[in-house]
Amino acid sequence: MASIRDIAKMAGVSAASVSRILNNDETFSINENTRKRVIDIANKMNYSKEKNKHGSRSTGDEQTIALVVRHSAESELDDPYFRYIRRGIEKEAEKWRLRVLRVFRMRDKEKDWEQLSKYGAVVMVGEMTQDAVEKAYSFNQKLILVDTYTNYSQYDCIQTDFADKTHEILDTLYQNGHRRFAFIGGLASKVAIDGQVVRYKEEVRAENFQEWIKLNNLEDCAAVYQGSWSTESGVALAKEMLAADPLPTAVVVASDPMAVGVYRAINDAGLRIPADISIVSFDDIDIAQYMTPALSSVRMNAEEMGCLAVRLAKERMLEERIMPIRVICSTELKLRESVKKIIEAVD
Template identity: 35%
Template sequence: MTTMRDIATKAEVSTATVSRVINGDPTLSVTDETRKRIMEVVDELDYKLPRRKSGKTSESIQVKNIGLVISNDETIDPYFLSIRLGVESVCEKYSMNISSILTVGKSDFTAATLSRLDGLIVFGDVIIEDLQDVYFHNNNIVIVDFLPEENTYDVVLSDFETATSEVMDYLFNLGHTDIAYIGGQGAIRGITTEQIIAKEDTRKQIYEKKMKEKGLYNSESILLGDFGSNSGYLLTKELIASTVNPTAIVVASDPMAIGVMRALHEAGIKVPDEISVFSFDDIDSAAFLNPSLSTVKIHTEEMGRTAVKLLYDRLQSDRILPLKVILPTELVIRDSVATKKA
């Protein structure tokens, strides 16, 4: 069966661009030539678009129109794109039609825009009170990858707390004590306001906790930017130029880690002989880096599928009790990590 990745490869664009063109994202800025090329490949490979219909399914269940609210730029970090692909893969099965894809800071969030939606799936850190100021029609909201203070909504999370603890213990067991952290700065974003509230990332919190427990904590070993490759590259150059001399780096995302490893390579610092790198996400390219990247596998597509199931349950039942689903993670050990040399 043809996938969006197949189309992206043949059209020589990113999977994110293919998805946004197919779904008619009005905020996407690409040339008419690129759009035409993508749609020609869609026809050539006989890709089946999600059905946009109303009425009854074979089980006499009315198709529901839902919206996706995306808080982060998928072109910088494919993490949220992968979650969205998981959502899209099961919507038809659960009689849902994605009729709106809204990006924080780019889309028009108004009551009129959202009033026709039966429910929302929110990706990432969004000020929920701000969202409900314009989406006040119901509480059919599922939040993915963010735990709001309000205990009202269904939530889907990955177990970053356990994962980060396991990464730290693994590095400790290999003899590493000078461990740096390179991560993204989290922010909770407003929908209709320009309000941005800083938040602590769980990976950073657990890193700090584990280092303090061992008496190894050094605030200068923590560098923060965004979750993209360029940020990882620049932060690593900053780390190299500092007085900190780590034997291992924990990186908050694989795209950041790609930039980290590029900066280390340019500086002549060998991975893993001189420094180990452990990351999070397990994106497709992680296994093909040189050396291959040790990382935490986050089941992003399953997060998307789970969000659809929770929303379906909300729409088809009288359940009021909010559910929190925490998906497990896996350590994927590859070549970028080694025992500390004496």
């Protein structure tokens, strides 16, 4: 149940103004649209003068955003991407005096789905199977999907532009003379209702790498290597790549932690970056610019993705919008010392 301060924050007016409006102060002069907005928000947030007359501030479930995440506690600690999304969610929610409660992780075997119905909105972070998304929606239609690349047109969805950015990376490498390419990345996965992880090869970066290769008629000059998302997997996949003949002159890596492993394998093989092989990655974690040579990487603002999720949830909670929307978050390619311009025969 909302307080006067909560309503004021949501409406963008002072607490004193909300108090005078809700108490029907006839001497208070204010724009009629503002008056109506305050009353509408109070109704939607279940404000009660009786329950607030002693000045207590209640934090009812209708002002809480339920958070459902697909990743484990360990991966949230290890991967800054998920930490930044969550930090953005919590920061934006605090701004609007909303609560955030992680109700369960998708990998939990036991999940209380019914509890989703009592919250103001639900934010799901990461790829879930269609039946899992539909089940969440059946209990709460104010559903926001974050970092989901399946084409769920009926839900609010926040994505990165990794598909287009993969093409941009390859265009840049091609313009720098590269004609032999490799991709190293992790398998895509979704979490099912029962918590089981379903893995498959059609990861967004890998798919768009192959699409670009096909569009440029370079199928005989490219290879894809996929495994887990760990640094160790980056080492193993890079060793597999280095056994090929001829070697690629440029490698696209799906994440910076994997790129650390690729660096290790290339150095262990006595090859040099970028003299022998250029590398571009995704994430642009803090260490990327301090690697030797500095790693070229795609920078994303994961925290802003979390902030956007709360803004979309707020619109749903206040019924300001009923049409589902898809937000594509732009990323930035940071070219550093790991990419070299080479001279090859002109096509």
